[in-house]
Amino acid sequence: MRTVEVEKVKYFFIESLPYLRVTLLYVTVSLVIGFMIGAGIVCLRKSRIKILAAIASLYVTVLRCTPSIVLLFLVYYGLPAMLGGRVGDALNRMSPVFFVCITFSLFIGASSSEVIRSAYESLRAGQREAGLSVGMTELQTFWFILLPQMVKRAIPNIGNMIIFLMKEGALAYTIGLRDVLGQAYYLSARSINVYAVDMYLALTLIYWPVSLAIEKLFHILEKKMDPAKARRSLRKLSGGVA
Amino acid sequence: MNIDYSFIVSALPKIAAFLPVTLKLTVVAFAVAFAAGLLMALAINRRIKVLSPLCRIYMSLIRGTPMLLQIYVIYNLAPYAAAAFIEKAGLDINVYDIDPVWYAYIALSLTASVSVAEAVRAGMQSVHQGQREAGLSMGMSESAVFIHILFPQVICAAMPVIGNIVVDLIKATSLAFMMSVTEITGEAKILGGDVLRYFEAYLCVFVIYIVVIAVVEKMMHLLENRMSVYRRGVHSST
Amino acid sequence: MKWNKVISTVLIVSSLTGILAGCGTDAQQSASSQADDGAAVIQVVAPPNNYPLAYTDDEGNRTGYEIEVMRKVDELLPEYTFVFNEAEQDAAFTGLSTGKYQIAITNSFYTEERAENYNIPENPMGASPCGLVVTKDRADVTTLDQASELKMSPAPVMPGDGLAYQLEQYIAEHPDAGFELTYSSDPNVFVDCLSLVAEGRYDFAFFPGNYYDALVVAEDGDLHMLNDTLSYKRTIPVDTYPIIAKGEDDLTEKVSGALKTLKDDGTLEELSVEFYGFNVFEVLE
């Protein structure tokens, strides 16, 4: 087995890094759209109309079982074929990033609906009544009291989702999309994978710091979102007495 | 998109024949991951001097690197290192006789062990500190308190997340094929490759996943109900 | 409660794919839209990197034996304009059956089942030159029969590619074959099998001749250090064909005719020497 060549590692690092833009693009787009879908599903599941609730919960179960490659193919190849005709051809000319975003948005839609539901359920029942009792409307209560608390509880999961999405990049490579992972594989495959070790090392140098940064960012976000808890833990250190 | 249904019908049983391999991979990898995850969670919570920072670094490394890299290190690099070491040590064990399934167990358990550790730590947060003090005040040792009181409550709190970990593990076993361990996705790729019907082959895997995951979720649900009986009580109304 | 969810899921999924199938078929014919100069645009797909058959050179333009052959075919057929796409093998063939692509060039060989699922032209576009790689101390082993008698273990192969096919054919024809096949989808397996054989992890590997020369024999080859431990014996190459979407019959006819012309006027031989370093067809006879 060859030893690692620093020159090669540098080469992979520099050549692949610019493609991090593509990864971050589809990660953010998928998260935003995904959470919208997730919120929609949570509302659907709570709706009184039985069929809608059943379809929504079915969507979540099916998505949990779908291997990502199947959904990607269904979206990338199935969608244009299903729409057919002019729209189909237009879709066919679209770049793969568009389809990767749709696929991951559907996935995040399913997992985020679980996160939102558990965050909503963990709120103490009284919060909503309290908001209404002081004369706020349903929307104001949701916006000022319920949403901040839900976001606070959902934050750790969002961090995990981002890291999960970044790692799924290898999937996009199969339909020719070059994100940072795809570009690294492509470069390594060009030299018939002889320098796989160096490529993987370069990828670690890109992925690990980014995921550490995300973990740190969400840690700070969590603290900032919950000043009370932060203050309480501070007070505990300084000797609060029972 | 013309789906070749005849291929699906003929390939499904052949692919399903490899389900035992997938299930074995899932069960063993989960067992290893659960034990490792639990130990890591304890080490970090108890702030054990050397072990706790080590676990934290391990967890951030495993979370921060793609699964394919982890597989490459375990399947390609580890055996070479072992072979070189064995040659130097003069032993004559042939590293390459090891069945690749063992590499798959280790690779699959890495990420799962980190998720278990996180789930257990979240579970520990939800158990009231008073439970531990009550146990100690009865003269019980720390380990007795953990085994009888804390552990059951922590696991019960972590059950929903552990359910997700098992489902993710089932889907992750498809990566074992990169370590030349043929399970359902591997067989699907082989059959698909012969007749160039990859999408239909993946659909078979999808159908099998639906059934398996539905069964697993049902089991996890029953297990969770049995474990959390103390939260609902057995007598109708109090 | 859970059980009816499973059953309804399976129903939903199959009906979903049913719908896809329904409207997919008619879109099949009209897929090749009109290019600006009236010629029909044909989408050709090849894996992002399948050196030396389809890859992007350092200047960043697509080249390789199969790409250049298709460019030559495009020149011979004014009524078509070829556009090249990139996708891995499993994505490529999914795209072929959904009408996104019309031709797939993935160093694929001919089998009856494949011919039922797709259109495969009469004339091949080339041949994938293969050979047996063994350690020097077993250089006497030059054929699969010998390897089978000595119960030598083969390195893992990638499912669905030409190398795997040859071994599968051998095992199909010799049920008492001394070795079994192991598969792996790890892209690194391909080049690793040389080091694996040199290390003794496996007894022999099936490897394309041109790669072997480029990697091991050539002075500046990346695995040149294995040159004195490994020995290579070329075997009969397997014919490779472009795989064309089912129903594109006139396209298949025309491409087959063009390939025949290119074979007769020696263009294929030139490209073979250019990309493989030797004339694949000569060994074929």
Place this chain on the structure above:
Amino acid sequence: MLKVQNVKKSFGTNEVLKGVSFEVDKGDVVAVLGASGSGKTTLLRCLEFFERADSGHMELGDLSVDLHVHSKKTARQIRQKTAFVFQNYNLFENKTALENISLGLTAGHGLSKKEAEKIAAAALERVGLSDRADYYPCELSGGQQQRIGIARAVAVNPDVIFFDEPTSALDPELVGEVLDTIKALAKEGTTMVIITHEMAFARDVSTKVIYMDGGVIVEQGPPDVIFTKPREERTRKFLARFIQDFDYVI
């Protein structure tokens, strides 16, 4: 029976206990009174080693322990000789009422399962909850849970039982049943140290009263002295509300 000398404890800069000493003889029922923040709970938690005191010494029967420097083993030995009843009951949520009591005996004191269950059943009988043996804490009212907490403490037959405001987390109508249980224990001669706000209970049942304020014991003595003519001004002010019921003023 129990001697506590010069217990000091501060959390960061906030000095909570400024050297507290007191003694408890066999059969004594010591009521510890004081406003919240006076350090009463911290004192008890230090004696049970839930907090590590900065300094101080404790003697229980033949065991003597430095409250700051002590090994886990000695801490466990002390805990085996004492028992603790918590403000919010802290019953083991995953165990039934009977198991809550028997677990302390088996895992905590090494008794056999059969013997432990016999004692546990007797303890349940003592607090009048035998019919709730296989109920889980979530199925019991606050009062019932606290009485089982007491049964759990009594079952190990400790030298002394520490009570940390056993009734303040209860609804008013449930306070009575818990106080009656403690009264019954006092009558049987159980040694107890009870932090409480129930002045009437402290006056009627305790054999000694300790008034704490600002981390020190302001005054300690028999209830009939403390509740009628307390020596210290702060004690009188603290008990002022209560003393009026005796309608005579010093």
